[in-house]
Amino acid sequence: MKSWNNKAWFLVLPMLLLVAFSAIIPLMTVVNYSVQDSFGNNEFYWVGLEWFKEVLESERFHNALMRNLLFSAIILLIEIPLGIAIALAMPRRGWGVSVCLVLMALPLLIPWNVVGTIWQVFARVDIGLLGYTLTQLGFDYNYTQDVVDAWITLIVMDVWHWTSLVVLLCYSGLVSIPQAYYQAARIDGASRWAVFRYIQLPKMRRVLVIAVLLRFMDSFMIYTEPFVVTGGGPGNATTFLSIDLVQMAIGQFDLGPAAAMSLIYFLIILLVSWVFYTVMTQQDADSAPGRGQS
Amino acid sequence: MMNLLSTRHAARQRSYAWMVLVAYILFLMLPLYWLLMMSFKTNQEILSTFSLWPQEFTLQNYVTILSDSSWYSGYINSMMYVVMNTLISLVVALPAAYAFSRYRFLGDKHLFFWLLTNRMAPPAVFVLPFFQLYSAFGLIDTHIAVALAHCLFNVPLAVWILEGFMSSVPREIDETAYIDGYSFPRFFTKIFTPLIAPGIGVAAFFCFMFSWVELLIARTLTVTDAKPISAIMTRTVSASGLDWGVLAAAGMLTVIPGALVIYFVRNHIAKGFALGRV
Numbered sequence: 001m002k003s004w005n006n007k008a009w010f011l012v013l014p015m016l017l018l019v020a021f022s023a024i025i026p027l028m029t030v031v032n033y034s035v036q037d038s039f040g041n042n043e044f045y046w047v048g049l050e051w052f053k054e055v056l057e058s059e060r061f062h063n064a065l066m067r068n069l070l071f072s073a074i075i076l077l078i079e080i081p082l083g084i085a086i087a088l089a090m091p092r093r094g095w096g097v098s099v100c101l102v103l104m105a106l107p108l109l110i111p112w113n114v115v116g117t118i119w120q121v122f123a124r125v126d127i128g129l130l131g132y133t134l135t136q137l138g139f140d141y142n143y144t145q146d147v148v149d150a151w152i153t154l155i156v157m158d159v160w161h162w163t164s165l166v167v168l169l170c171y172s173g174l175v176s177i178p179q180a181y182y183q184a185a186r187i188d189g190a191s192r193w194a195v196f197r198y199i200q201l202p203k204m205r206r207v208l209v210i211a212v213l214l215r216f217m218d219s220f221m222i223y224t225e226p227f228v229v230t231g232g233g234p235g236n237a238t239t240f241l242s243i244d245l246v247q248m249a250i251g252q253f254d255l256g257p258a259a260a261m262s263l264i265y266f267l268i269i270l271l272v273s274w275v276f277y278t279v280m281t282q283q284d285a286d287s288a289p290g291r292g293q294s
Numbered sequence: 295m296m297n298l299l300s301t302r303h304a305a306r307q308r309s310y311a312w313m314v315l316v317a318y319i320l321f322l323m324l325p326l327y328w329l330l331m332m333s334f335k336t337n338q339e340i341l342s343t344f345s346l347w348p349q350e351f352t353l354q355n356y357v358t359i360l361s362d363s364s365w366y367s368g369y370i371n372s373m374m375y376v377v378m379n380t381l382i383s384l385v386v387a388l389p390a391a392y393a394f395s396r397y398r399f400l401g402d403k404h405l406f407f408w409l410l411t412n413r414m415a416p417p418a419v420f421v422l423p424f425f426q427l428y429s430a431f432g433l434i435d436t437h438i439a440v441a442l443a444h445c446l447f448n449v450p451l452a453v454w455i456l457e458g459f460m461s462s463v464p465r466e467i468d469e470t471a472y473i474d475g476y477s478f479p480r481f482f483t484k485i486f487t488p489l490i491a492p493g494i495g496v497a498a499f500f501c502f503m504f505s506w507v508e509l510l511i512a513r514t515l516t517v518t519d520a521k522p523i524s525a526i527m528t529r530t531v532s533a534s535g536l537d538w539g540v541l542a543a544a545g546m547l548t549v550i551p552g553a554l555v556i557y558f559v560r561n562h563i564a565k566g567f568a569l570g571r572v
Binding site: 004006007008012014016019021022023025026029030086089090100104105108109110112114118121127130132163221224241242243246249269270273 | 311321
C-alpha cells in the first residue's frame, strides 16, 4: 500500500514547473486568441465564442475532420492486426530477435520529414522504385494527381513508418507470458487459435491499449509526412486537421479561428482517447488495481 | 503418430512465420535501399536512367554535405538539443516518477492524467504560442528553446515509463535503506538509480527518439544558429533546384544516428518494454 505523504509534491514540483512552462502558458495564449479579434496594431477586442461558432459551422473544418477520422480509422484497422500478426511470427530467442528488433525499429527513428522525403522519392513515377515499377506494370499510378493514389501512398507510408511500434509493444507483451501457460495449453490440447484467444490476447491487452491510444493520437495529429509527400493535395484531398491548422495560423494569420480550431481539435483527441481508454480497460476494472504488467 | 503430425504442423507454422517476417522486413527495407542507392548516384543519372543500383558510383553527394558547414552544422544542432532534452527530461522525471510510484498525495491521480494529456496535444496547436513565448524570453534560435519545448511530450512519457519500472522495485528496499541510515538523496543516487538503470535506458531511448524525429516545433523555434538538420533538408528541397542525390545522402545521414542508438540498446528494448508500460 502506498503511504500518504503530501511532501511528495516537492519531488513532483520541478517536473510540474517545467511542463507547465511549456504547456500551460502556450495554452493560455491559445485560449486568449480564441476569444478575441484584432485589426492588427496589437489592438484586440472581445468576440466571445464567435470563432468557435464559425469553425464548428465551416465546411472546411468538417471536411478536414472527416478526412482525419477516416485516415485514423484505416490506420488502426491495418496496423493493429498486422502488428499483432508480426509480433506472433517473431522468434522468441536466438540471434533472430536482435536482427528483427534492430531492422524493425529503424523506421521509428527516422525524422518525420525524412520519412516523407523517402516516400516522396520512392513513389515518384519518374525516379522512384515504387512509382516506376507500378507504371511499367501498367497501373495508372500518380500520387500527385489522383486522390485515391495519394491516399494509398499516405496509408502505405504510415504502415511502413509505425507498424513496428505496434509490433514492439505486442512482442513485449508476448515475451512476458510464462512458458507454463503454453505447457498447460498443450496438455489440454488447445488449438493454435484457442492459445491466441485465451492466453496471448488477454496478456497483450495492456500493451494493446497503449498501442491503440498512441496510434490514434499520432495518426490524428499527423502533419509532417503528408505535408512533405502531398502538401495536402491533390486539391484538398489529404489536408488533415494539422495541415489545415498550420495553414490557417501561419499561412493566413487568422489567429482567432486558428486558436478556436486548436482547442476544438485538442478536445476531440482528449475525448476519443478517453473513450478508447475507458472501453478497453473496462473489463480490467475490477481485477488488479496494480497498473504495472501483470 | 499424433506427435509426428503435430511436429510437422508446427514446422509448417514456423515456416509461415518466417515468410511473414521476411516479407515485412523486405517491405521496410525497400524504400531505405532506394534512398541509399540514390545517394550514391549522380543527379544526372537519377533523372536520366532508371537502374536498381548506381551505374557510376559516386561519393560526391556525401562530400558536398560533409564539407559544407551550413549542412553539417545542422547535425550538430540536432544532436545538441536532443541530448539536452533527454538530460532535462530524465532529471525532472526521475524524482517525479519516484513520487508517483511510492506515495499517495493530494491530487496525484489528476496530476498524472494531466501529464498524459500533454502527450495528446497536437504540436500544430502549439507552434504559434511557442514562438511568442520563447520570443518573449529571447530564446528563439537557441538549442535550449527546442530542448525545453520538446519536454512538453517527452517529460510525460519519461515519467510514465520510469514509474512503471520503479513500481516493480519492492518497497522493502527503500525501507531497509532508510533504517540503515541512508538519507533520501544518497539512497536515490547510490541504491535506487542503479536498480532501475534499464528503465532509465528505455526512457532515454524514447526521449531521444521523439526529440530526434520532431520537426514542426524545432523548425519554428530556430532561425539559423540552432537549425536542425531535418529543417535544413526541407529548405534545400525548395530552394536549390532539387539535387536528388544530395537530398538522398542527407536523408541517409539522418538515419544513421537512430540506427546506432537502436543497435546499442537492442538487448534492453524488449526487456524494457516488457517491464515498463510503454
